[in-house]
Amino acid sequence: MKKNKHKTVEYGRYGYFFIAPFFLVFAIFQLWPLIYTIGLAFCENYTDTMFNVEIGPTFNGLANLKDVLISKDGKLFDTYTCHALGNTLIMWALNFLPQILLALLLAVWFTDTKVKLSGQGAYKVMVFMPNIITAATIAVLFYSLFNYPNGPVNQILTSTGLLDEPYRFFNSKWATRGLISFINFWMWYGNTMIVLTAGVLGISPSLFEAARVDGATSWQIFKKVTLPLLRPIMLFTLVNSAIGGLQMFDIPKLLTTSGYGDPDYTTRTMTMYIRDLAFTGSKQVGKASAASLVLFVVTLFFSLILFYIMRDKDAIAEKKQIKKAQKAIAARKGAN
Amino acid sequence: MKKKLLSALLSVAMVATLLVGCGGTEEAPAEEAAATTEEAAPEEAPAEEAAASTDKFYIYSWNTELQERLNYVIEAHPEVGERIEYVNVGDSAIYQEKIDALLQTPDAEDYPDMIAFEAGYIMKYTNSDYTLPVTDCGITDADLAEMYPYTLTIATDQRDGSLKGVSWQSCPGSFIYRRSLAEKYLGSQEPEAVQEQLKDWDTFLETARKIKTDSNDTVRILSSNGDVVNTFMSNKTTPWVDANGVFTMDQSMLDYMDVVAALEQEDLTWKTSQWSEEWNAGPSTDSVFGYFGCTWFLHWTIKANCGGEAVGEGTYGDWAMCQGPAPFYWGGTWLGATAGCSDTALAGTIMRALCCDTEIMTKMSEETLDYVNNKAAMQTLSDAGKGAYEFLGGQDFIAVFSPLAADVDVSWMCAYDQKVNELLDTQVTAYTTGEKDKDTAVADFKAAVAEAYPNLTVE
Numbered sequence: 001m002k003k004n005k006h007k008t009v010e011y012g013r014y015g016y017f018f019i020a021p022f023f024l025v026f027a028i029f030q031l032w033p034l035i036y037t038i039g040l041a042f043c044e045n046y047t048d049t050m051f052n053v054e055i056g057p058t059f060n061g062l063a064n065l066k067d068v069l070i071s072k073d074g075k076l077f078d079t080y081t082c083h084a085l086g087n088t089l090i091m092w093a094l095n096f097l098p099q100i101l102l103a104l105l106l107a108v109w110f111t112d113t114k115v116k117l118s119g120q121g122a123y124k125v126m127v128f129m130p131n132i133i134t135a136a137t138i139a140v141l142f143y144s145l146f147n148y149p150n151g152p153v154n155q156i157l158t159s160t161g162l163l164d165e166p167y168r169f170f171n172s173k174w175a176t177r178g179l180i181s182f183i184n185f186w187m188w189y190g191n192t193m194i195v196l197t198a199g200v201l202g203i204s205p206s207l208f209e210a211a212r213v214d215g216a217t218s219w220q221i222f223k224k225v226t227l228p229l230l231r232p233i234m235l236f237t238l239v240n241s242a243i244g245g246l247q248m249f250d251i252p253k254l255l256t257t258s259g260y261g262d263p264d265y266t267t268r269t270m271t272m273y274i275r276d277l278a279f280t281g282s283k284q285v286g287k288a289s290a291a292s293l294v295l296f297v298v299t300l301f302f303s304l305i306l307f308y309i310m311r312d313k314d315a316i317a318e319k320k321q322i323k324k325a326q327k328a329i330a331a332r333k334g335a336n
Numbered sequence: 337m338k339k340k341l342l343s344a345l346l347s348v349a350m351v352a353t354l355l356v357g358c359g360g361t362e363e364a365p366a367e368e369a370a371a372t373t374e375e376a377a378p379e380e381a382p383a384e385e386a387a388a389s390t391d392k393f394y395i396y397s398w399n400t401e402l403q404e405r406l407n408y409v410i411e412a413h414p415e416v417g418e419r420i421e422y423v424n425v426g427d428s429a430i431y432q433e434k435i436d437a438l439l440q441t442p443d444a445e446d447y448p449d450m451i452a453f454e455a456g457y458i459m460k461y462t463n464s465d466y467t468l469p470v471t472d473c474g475i476t477d478a479d480l481a482e483m484y485p486y487t488l489t490i491a492t493d494q495r496d497g498s499l500k501g502v503s504w505q506s507c508p509g510s511f512i513y514r515r516s517l518a519e520k521y522l523g524s525q526e527p528e529a530v531q532e533q534l535k536d537w538d539t540f541l542e543t544a545r546k547i548k549t550d551s552n553d554t555v556r557i558l559s560s561n562g563d564v565v566n567t568f569m570s571n572k573t574t575p576w577v578d579a580n581g582v583f584t585m586d587q588s589m590l591d592y593m594d595v596v597a598a599l600e601q602e603d604l605t606w607k608t609s610q611w612s613e614e615w616n617a618g619p620s621t622d623s624v625f626g627y628f629g630c631t632w633f634l635h636w637t638i639k640a641n642c643g644g645e646a647v648g649e650g651t652y653g654d655w656a657m658c659q660g661p662a663p664f665y666w667g668g669t670w671l672g673a674t675a676g677c678s679d680t681a682l683a684g685t686i687m688r689a690l691c692c693d694t695e696i697m698t699k700m701s702e703e704t705l706d707y708v709n710n711k712a713a714m715q716t717l718s719d720a721g722k723g724a725y726e727f728l729g730g731q732d733f734i735a736v737f738s739p740l741a742a743d744v745d746v747s748w749m750c751a752y753d754q755k756v757n758e759l760l761d762t763q764v765t766a767y768t769t770g771e772k773d774k775d776t777a778v779a780d781f782k783a784a785v786a787e788a789y790p791n792l793t794v795e
Binding site: 144284 | 466763787
């Protein structure tokens with residue numbers, strides 16, 4: 001009897017042994033660097049190029065944070081850091097809005113029992129394909145496609161008479177930003193679509209049938225049934241994309257010739273900028289850490305906003321009502 | 337109890353696997369490098385096994401050029417070949433990052449014993465304690481006697497005047513043009529006559545316009561706007577950053593912005609970017625008049641892309657060289673020993689054979705047509721008539737480069753060059769394409785320099 005009891009306790013412990021490796025690796029490779037980065041953000045730490053001597057890390061308070069947020073002539077947010085953040089947000093918005101709309105539309109069509117599209121499997125494979133190819137390959141592919149003066153796109157545009165002479169896409173800020181956004185859109189909408197399809201399939205079909213029997217139109221079904229029940233998956237997709245989008249790096253880094261966000265740093269994202277700071281020039285590790293901190297705060301801010309917008313209002317209202325009722329009961333009991 | 341032990345063992349095994357996995361990735365570059373060494377030099381393959389027992393001697397560089405040159409050392413000193421572990425980082429853009437990280441770990445197995453430097457950043461290393469004076473490797477003043485003086489100036493530690501690196505090549509530049517196109521549009525293909533029409537920047541732009549109009553815009557003088565940059569860089573009167581850490585923008589660079597703007601706005605070049613596919617295709621077509629190039633550029637870039645390997649094929653033999661608007665200097669590779677070099681005697685042997693030995697260098701130049709950093713060797717070749725080069729229609733390339741190499745002035749160089757030049761390039765593009773006016777571009781350039789180097793005084 002005693003022996004048996006002992007055994008049940010033991011089983012619980014095995015679990016900890018098996019999850020230990022993850023926490024160990026997490027602590028060494030994630031948690032410690034994270035804490036260390038936050039520490040470095042408040043230190044002066046860079047390399048003097050002339051004699052290749054590392055300076056610091058010595059504590060210098062908020063100087064790095066001030067540096068990344070306020071320009072030398074005292075303008076708030078007029079710094080390279082904030083410009084990089086702005087570029088990131090612009091390119092993220094440009095790729096994410098069309099991406100989620102198209103993915104949602106396709107997810108609804110593919111799951112609609114009334115529409116019954118044929119050739120779904122083939123299409124799903126095709127839209128997922130760009131996601132399998134590495135970003136580097138796609139960046140090089142697009143670079144050659146839009147090359148000046150003899151890239152295929154320029155050749156088509158000039159030979160069909162749409163343009164008189166070849167256009168230098170990579171010298172135009174909006175063309176380059178547009179291309180980067182498009183590549184990200186094209187690479188990721190298949191992935192988003194599959195996640196959303198799974199979400200829609202998770203909704204009980206009887207709900208759709210009931211709505212249809214009641215005479216609801218497709219739009220009404222989408223708005224009143226699909227969207228509300230898709231909320232948890234939508235939240236996951238949005239937060240995931242916000243984090244991924246704010247860390248955009250590979251495509252903008254590889255698509256432009258210099259890799260520093262041509263033209264004139266207008267496609268330099270936050271992570272590219274942090275990398276440039278920490279590994280080129282003076283190797284300003286302290287300032288790069290401060291910029292990372294800014295990125296962290298912004299990511300947190302956006303995630304919280306999304307959580308707030310996507311909260312389940314009905315559930316909250318219901319909880320409130322239950323509490324109110326409980327209070328009323330308690331009050332009545334007290335009165336008695 | 338047994339189960340407890342077993343589970344502990346299992347979890348330890350899991351952690352160990354993970355850690356081994358991580359270790360594996362870190363070692364990968366060295367293994368890859370070893371693989372490339374074997375591919376590039378199959379005769380070294382048996383030596384690889386023997387090297388496992390002795391200490392490997394790590395040499396880092398960013399391409400295969402040095403590796404090919406090291407074969408001349410190995411030929412003369414076969415025992416060296418068994419020790420050398422040549423690591424090709426593969427991309428000069430990430431080379432400094434890689435080396436900087438490695439230099440921080442003197443105890444690591446793959447800590448570099450010798451490293452190669454490019455002119456754009458050599459001073460960052462020679463002015464630091466990361467490199468050893470060559471005298472520590474047994475190189476004497478007599479060994480350096482035949483070198484061109486500027487190659488020594490660049491590699492000298494500005495703090496105590498000790499020499500930290502040596503080079504096997506010398507890279508003066510010239511304007512390399514197409515003979516047939518010069519005959520057609522400039523009236524003569526002879527270097528003296530062509531030089532007269534390219535003698536300064538105003539004349540150069542005049543000629544560029546002439547070539548464009550006379551050819552009905554089928555030929556332009558250059559392929560990319562960026563081709564002219566090295567000429568202006570070499571003619572700065574002050575370095576970007578002086579000894580006191582003050583950053584100044586030289587008049588030469590302001591002139592550069594004007595010339596590039598003229599080239600861009602009047603469509604005088606094909607507006608490709610340097611090293612791009614279109615740019616590389618230029619020498620094999622009849623659309624580009626010439627390139628600004630130097631000793632290595634002539635062989636590695638123009639000849640390699642001319643579309644042929646003998647007179648009559650492609651544009652082979654249809655080229656010639658003249659000075660161009662101003663004398664200039666471009667690139668070059670130096671070799672130095674690191675502070676933690678495991679075998680300074682071996683480093684000395686390599687340096688002496690590769691960069692000082694007249695006999696080996698004569699042979700190297702004769703076989704590769706590289707312009708070596710050895711006056712005696714170049715003199716011997718020139719006297720023997722080895723300089724007359726079929727590719728240049730019989731022009732003697734040694735005779736052209738020799739006086740230029742002797743006169744190279746490098747007082748304009750500093751440790752900051754490579755990064756500062758990159759920053760300038762961004763702003764020059766913005767200015768020439770009309771995004772910004774010149775003052776804004778210059779101001780933005782200075783702001784970018786101040787951002788990249790917080791301890792500089794930017795005027």
